[in-house]
Amino acid sequence: MDQTTEPNRHTPENSAPPAPDYRRMTKAQLIARLRETEGHAPPAAKIAAPPCSDSATIDHERRIRAILETAVEGIITIDEQGLVESVNPAAERIFGYKASELIGRNVSNLMPSPFREEHDAYLRNYIRSGKARIIGIGREVLGLRKNGTVFPMDLSVSEVRLANARMFTGFVRDITERKQAASESAALSRSLAEKNKELETIVYIASHDLRSPLVNIQGFSRELAQACEFIHKRIVETPGDTLSKKDLNDLVSEDVPEAIGFIQAGVAKMDALLSGFLRFSRLGRVSLSIQPLDMNELIAAVTQTMDYQIKQFGITLEVAPLPACMGDPVQINQVFTNLIDNAVKYRSPDRPGTIRISGRIEQGQAIFSVRDNGIGIAPEHQGKAFEIFHRLNPNRGEGEGLGLAIAQRILDRQHGRIHVESAPGQGCNFLVSLPGLE
């Protein structure tokens, strides 16, 4: 279907033209021609053709009417006041009105607010100034069906100048399906980008974090082998029973235990990395049960399980009333457990710890804040804080560097977000946003 966006302005020929070729005309031209031949009677669909002496003209009119009535696009004509003059069957289907319900009424009835209220002014303004916002231009706009549903549509409007008036023709195409397909395709490409990022992360982890303990395990195994060789050599080289204990003691009491220590630590590290890595990867596969969450209950459950830790370090916990949101209860519990765990772990040694949890609704999103007065994170390190296995302060407490990476991954899958506001020594304010109740 022709989706021309070029301005179409036509002045009908004054004298009878020598049999124009209708097949080469644009829709607007056809309509102009139709109206001309009908003597300005409202060309409502399905009106019987007026009697005409010329059989060739009758044939042309039938063709034009057939084209209008079988067009896939909705075609609506209005006068200078915005009153509907004609509606083709496709437009009836798109908007759910019968032609008779629309003819003579303002076309703005087919638009949702605020366009409905603004339309008369647009039209007046155009007629006065000639400045077109949509006339002669194709545009994506919103339509309003009889049943009250709003839908996206492509609208192109052309102007037809008649001898003593003008009219406007709107061509309408319902693009609900196209928009849906586009948004599905966008979602798909987002998830593809996410998968790609995941893959990159895996490559980075495999090349750095997972290889790191192996370097120690093999390196120190080799140290052990060398120690063994040295001891063997001493035994073989030393005649009789004269081997001095001291000769071997340095090896056996220092080098060998050191090597064994590093090997064991390497194995434990590898084990922790692999299980952490699996936990992280599985998050992408767990099926979600998104439901309305009473966050007051959820946070109460989280803080209750962490009560011992919080009391142990004398931390004051304050929880303000929280808005509800949509999310998976198990995973959102995990997010806040990780955040509060971090707040406890990275408390400042200089002052008694406080953790404040609050929330608000902003533009349909529930935004939660977990604010502590701990050691804080320098702005240049804040991005890294969310990387898997990245620990900004490896010497503080246990951990694999998974907490924030997991929180971010969980929120990514639930249309949520997380970021941190912080400065060194100033504590952290972690902000989590989740969809509000629908």
Next chain:
Amino acid sequence: MSNEVVILIADDDAGHVRLIEKNLARTGLNNRIERFENGQEISDFLFCTGSGRHRTPDTPYLLLLDIRMPQLDGVEVLRKLKSNPELKTIPVCMLTTTDDPREVQRCHELGCNSYIVKPVDYEKFADAIKQLGFFITLLKVPQIQSVTSRQSAD
């Protein structure tokens, strides 16, 4: 003041550092070694920022730099170092676990003097360290003067 090269090792893994030390000693290198546990520490040392250790003027340094480190990573340290007119003369050997061509290329582009993969294969690792030993003995390591040292010498 000694003009012996001081070897700076920036690596968060104590085991790796110990292996590097042992192998440097085995190749006959007994240079003083200073260890840094993350990118921020080595950066503070070189740029004389923060409250920790700072470099001393007139000491030639050589830096063995790991990539994956807490806070500032090795690539960022390399970038900072090589874009500083005074510090870019310090030879830097990247000593890291990955042979990912993109990482290798990135470090070379930033001006690292050598890139050694910490191999899991111990023999290769020892060879790499030996090569590094030759590298250190052959290298004419420039001495960095700092503005403050010149002022205090006046």
